[in-house]
Amino acid sequence: MTVFGTxxxxxxxxxxxxxxxxxxxxxxxxxxxxxxxNHMRRGIKNGAKMVVIxxxxxxxxxLAYKYLPVRVGTDIALxxxxxHVIIEENLVHQEFIQNATEQFELYKKAxxxxxxxxxxxxxxxxxxxxxxxxxxxxTAYKATICWTLGITEHHNGTENVFSLINLALLTGHIGKxxxxxxxxxxxxxVQGGGDMGALPNRLVGGWNVDDPEGRKLHEQxxxxxxxxxxxxxxxxxxxxxxxxxIKALYVIGENPVQSDADGNHVQRLFESLEFLVxxxxxxxxxxxxxxxxxxxxxxxxxxxxxxxSERRIQRVRPAIKGPGISRHDHEIIQDIANKMGANWxxxxxxxxxxxxxxxxxxFAGVTYKRIDEEGGLQWPCPDESHKGTPFLHGxxxxxxxxxxxxxxxxxxQPPAEVPDQEYPLMLxxxxxxxxxxxxxxxxxYKKVKNAEEGLEIHPDDAAQHGLNDGDPVRVSSRRGxxxxxxxxxxxxxxxxxxxxxxxxxQVSTNVLTNHATDPLAGTAEFKACAVKIGKHEEEYPLTEAx
Amino acid sequence: xxxxxxxxxSFCGTGCGLxxxxxxxxxxxxxxxxxxxxxHGETCVKGALGWEYINSDRRLTEPLIRKNGKLTPxxxxxxxxxxxxxxxxxxxxxxxxxxxxxxxxxxxxxxxxLAGKFMRTVIGTNNIDSCNRT
Ligand code: SF4
Numbered sequence: 001m002t003v004f005g006t007x008x009x010x011x012x013x014x015x016x017x018x019x020x021x022x023x024x025x026x027x028x029x030x031x032x033x034x035x036x037x038n039h040m041r042r043g044i045k046n047g048a049k050m051v052v053i054x055x056x057x058x059x060x061x062x063l064a065y066k067y068l069p070v071r072v073g074t075d076i077a078l079x080x081x082x083x084h085v086i087i088e089e090n091l092v093h094q095e096f097i098q099n100a101t102e103q104f105e106l107y108k109k110a111x112x113x114x115x116x117x118x119x120x121x122x123x124x125x126x127x128x129x130x131x132x133x134x135x136x137x138x139t140a141y142k143a144t145i146c147w148t149l150g151i152t153e154h155h156n157g158t159e160n161v162f163s164l165i166n167l168a169l170l171t172g173h174i175g176k177x178x179x180x181x182x183x184x185x186x187x188x189x190v191q192g193g194g195d196m197g198a199l200p201n202r203l204v205g206g207w208n209v210d211d212p213e214g215r216k217l218h219e220q221x222x223x224x225x226x227x228x229x230x231x232x233x234x235x236x237x238x239x240x241x242x243x244x245x246i247k248a249l250y251v252i253g254e255n256p257v258q259s260d261a262d263g264n265h266v267q268r269l270f271e272s273l274e275f276l277v278x279x280x281x282x283x284x285x286x287x288x289x290x291x292x293x294x295x296x297x298x299x300x301x302x303x304x305x306x307x308x309s310e311r312r313i314q315r316v317r318p319a320i321k322g323p324g325i326s327r328h329d330h331e332i333i334q335d336i337a338n339k340m341g342a343n344w345x346x347x348x349x350x351x352x353x354x355x356x357x358x359x360x361x362x363f364a365g366v367t368y369k370r371i372d373e374e375g376g377l378q379w380p381c382p383d384e385s386h387k388g389t390p391f392l393h394g395x396x397x398x399x400x401x402x403x404x405x406x407x408x409x410x411x412x413q414p415p416a417e418v419p420d421q422e423y424p425l426m427l428x429x430x431x432x433x434x435x436x437x438x439x440x441x442x443x444x445y446k447k448v449k450n451a452e453e454g455l456e457i458h459p460d461d462a463a464q465h466g467l468n469d470g471d472p473v474r475v476s477s478r479r480g481x482x483x484x485x486x487x488x489x490x491x492x493x494x495x496x497x498x499x500x501x502x503x504x505x506q507v508s509t510n511v512l513t514n515h516a517t518d519p520l521a522g523t524a525e526f527k528a529c530a531v532k533i534g535k536h537e538e539e540y541p542l543t544e545a546x
Numbered sequence: 547x548x549x550x551x552x553x554x555x556s557f558c559g560t561g562c563g564l565x566x567x568x569x570x571x572x573x574x575x576x577x578x579x580x581x582x583x584x585x586h587g588e589t590c591v592k593g594a595l596g597w598e599y600i601n602s603d604r605r606l607t608e609p610l611i612r613k614n615g616k617l618t619p620x621x622x623x624x625x626x627x628x629x630x631x632x633x634x635x636x637x638x639x640x641x642x643x644x645x646x647x648x649x650x651x652x653x654x655x656x657x658x659x660l661a662g663k664f665m666r667t668v669i670g671t672n673n674i675d676s677c678n679r680t
Contacts, residue, residue, distance in 0.1 A: 013560075013584055034590035035560045185559025189658070190651040193676030196658035198649040200672050204659060209672055224667045227642065231672025237646040246646045246673070248636045252661055253650025275632050282604045291632075292625050293617060295606035299556035299597065300566050300573055304654030306554050308561025312584055316654060319551035319566040320573060324607025325622065329657040332626070337668045339630035352656040375583050376563075 008191060010392040011144060011180030012310045012378065013039045017046055019178040021136055021143035025053045025164060026075060030060040032148060033184050036309065040146075051133055053078070055428065056498060057491045066133060069493055072428055072528045073415035074123040079163035080412065081119030082134040083111040086170050091138035093172035100396040101169050103407040110409030122412060138171045142178030148186060162408040169405055175393035185309045192307035195360065195379070200231030205360025221358050238269055247274040252329065253296070255284040264480050279332060281322075296329045297322030303349040304330075305371070307379070311389070313366050314376035415528040419495065423477065423530035425461065426496050454487035455533070456498040462488050465533055472536040475499070477529050483536050497531065552579055555593040556652065562589050573597060633669070642670035651676040 016022060016039040029037040037060065044050055049065035052058070053075070061067040070078055086092055087108055097104050116127035123130075137143050145164050165181060173179040185191050197204040207214025209230050218226050232240055234256075240246040249270075257267045270276060270289045278290040281298035296302075301322040305313050322328075330352060334344045346352050350368045357364045362380040370377065370384070377388035395402055419426050455475055457467075467473060469488045474481055475497075484499065492498060549569065555562045563582025567575040576594055580587035609625035610617040620628075636644060649661040658676060665674045 033558050033560050034592075035562050035585050035588050038588055187557075187559060187651040189653060189655070190559055190676065192655040193649060193651040193653075193658045196655050197662040198647075198658040198674055198676040200675055203666075204662065218666075222663065222667055226666050227670050227672050229643075229672060231674060232646065234648065234675040237648075237673060237675065240646070240673075245644065247640055247644045248633065248646075250645070250647045250661075250665075252648065252657065253653045254648045256648055275636060277629055280606060282599070282602060283606055287606070288617070290610075290617070291612045292629055293606060293610040294625060295608060298600060300551075300553065300600060302654065304656040306561060306654060308554075308584055309559040310561075310584060312561065313655075314554045314561055314563070314582075314584075316553045316556075317551050319553065319568050320571055323605045325609075326605075326607060327622070329653060330660050333657070333660045333664050335622075335626050336629055336633070337664050339626055340634055340668050342668050346660075349654065349656045352659060356655065356659050375581060376561075 008195075008311050008392070009180070009182040009184070009309050010174060011178075011182055012390045015144065015178050015180065015391065016040050016048075016146075017042045019043055019048050019140075019142045019144050021140040022048055022050045023053065023133075023137060023143070023145045024050060024060070024064075025145055025147045026160075027146055027148040027184055028054070028056075028058050028060070029146065029148070029184065030058070032186070033309070036146075036184060049136065051136070055493060055496055057493075066129070066136075068125050068129060068133065071122070071124045071493075072426055072496060074412065075160050076163045076410050077114065077119045077122040077412040078125060078130065079160075079167055080111045080114035080410065081116050081123075081130050082137065083107070083163075083166055083170055084114045084119075085116060085131050085134035086138045086167070087111065089135065089138075091135065092170050096172035096396070097170070100172075100175075100401050100404055101407060102404045103409075104169075107166055107170075107407035107409050110411065114412075137167065137173070140173070142176065143171070143173045144178065144180045144182060145173075146182045146184055148184045159410040163410045165405075166407050166410070169407055174405075175391070175396040177391060180391060182309070189306045191309060191311065192305070192313075195307055195363075196356070200233050200236075203359070204356060205362060207359075217359060221355065238266060241269040241273065244272075248276070249273055250277045250279075251286055251290075252279045253281070255280075255286045257286040257289065258284065279329065281326070294332055295322075295324060295326035296332065297326050301326075302328050305349075305353060305368075308376075311378045311392075312376040313363065313371065313379060313381075315368065315371045417478075417528065417530045419530045423532045424495075425531050425533065427475070427477070427529050427531040428496060428498055429500060454485045454499070456487045456489040456492050457533075458492040458494045458496070459488050459490070461492075461494055461497070462486055465535070467533075467535060473533050474536040475531050475533050477531045497533070555589065557592045557596060560585065562593050563587075564589060564593060573600065637669060643673060645669045645671050646673040647675075649674055649676050 013036055022040055022043060040050060044063055050063060051066045052061045052064040053068045053070050055070060055072045116130040119130055120127045168174040168181050174181060201209050203209055203214050203218055215226055237246055257270055276290045277292045278287040279294040279296050280287055281296055287293045300319045303318050304316055306316060307313050334346055337344050353368060361382055365381040365383040365386045366377050378390060381388045396405060455473055467486045469486060471486045472483060473486050474483050549567060551566045553564055553566055555564050562585035563579030565577050565579045566573055576597055578587040578589040609620045609622055611620040611625055611628060647661055647665045649658050662674055665671055
């Protein structure tokens, strides 16, 4: 969300209970963020209309006022057509556009060609439905948009997000209680990882790496200079490994060999490294390739803070000791640093937090003591008397707007790979309730249902291939192939099949997916790739079936 | 350590508040934390039951070093000294941009902060990313 200078949800969960329209765009909130979905559910009870925009008829569509079955990867065309309608029917918030935004004319020109009829051809959504939802959103008193992976896991994911921000700017649905733009974060501390500067272009507290003021502050606090050159994001690092430019890698708590798009390729890259250090709580496929493996403590064992999807800084606390001689992540890093000549003296997670407060103005008012006494606080929280900030960008409605919000025109581009004669089906990947990413954490927990990978497919597509529910099937893309089982599902539209990436020991879904990357954010194209399927004759080895 | 500890769920980005109950040095039960302002005591099935993985026999319990192609148990000092030496040699030979770090979007702010500080001030590169950019 560079439009506003920060990458975070603008609102709070409770606002979902006090709004009039909720656009749930490319987010299976019910399964991926069940408790945020409970807030939406209460919002619906209070009278909000929920619109679900998703290629799959997921369960939450049952609660929807309207369901728009958008074709995979065509979200920009839909958003632009909504913008087209809002402008054409003069439903824009004139005053807000004038006072708080820039580049409206540019946007207006960009969406001129996106008539609902044109968008219908691309998205598959009837023009009349596009008009209706555009009007519903624009004329609501309060309206909010929530999205997740469905929007960002595309090669043009950043543009997708801009296309949604543009809608909020058109209508003024931003910077007010009950109106906002909310990316729901997949893993528990995606927000915090970014806020802490674990990004190639950001320092602690969201400072750009090349911002002189931020650099100066870091150099004052750290007493050493900070490299100037913007670093490589994950996908560029993989490319640099391929070019033999990156020779040593330090992987902390991640399993990229299993969770990255195009898994076979990633494994080869890791094998070719000169030196690989993996620090984790479990033995993973990535750890098996390492030169040194370091055992870390995990949930319920370590101390520190996290930031959730409503920007709330919360404490995790140790309840038990870690297994064996495992140690806290931050102690391990400090020891390596000091062995390499640094002189760090953190005695606790809190000592580290105190340094974070010096560098991140938005966190400066938050102390461990305050969290213990008052509960988690929402950033920005600039000083110790500040109560935290439930929603962002209120300034856009004040006289003193400050930096204006820019419209960023976007254009629809087809997915990097589309079905053709040889690979006639589109595959998307996603999550199911109860499972978590690559299953490192959850695949051995007992109470799970459906603990088995499967290829979800429309009944007619299955019939066309002569496949019945439960049949073993080989799924192949241009990059690799896997064997799994057919699961006939009415959630799927024709031509679209669905798999999760929860069970890498059974089925490595990510060997199929595409390495094409969003040039701005470095998010790989997990969501769409072309595949073919065929009956698999041998018995499918259900090695890890629970 | 107390036998009831307030903490936050380790799974999705909702960040629900949990209360962890401990018996005989093991987690015995996890329930929602009523006073948590984000989740008001609610949890989903993952938050309430999915934590069993912490007792998995795939947990790492000691440092491992690859010797003759095989990962072999080692002491902390041996493992960390090897890393420091190898990192220093590679940095002298190839420069700081020959390094990269994938940091965890499941881990704490404090870890991510230190990983960034380590890469920027000890190694000297901005090649760091939190894995899941969503
Ligand atoms: S309890 Fe469920 S909804 Fe809440 S953070 Fe954990 S996984 Fe997410």
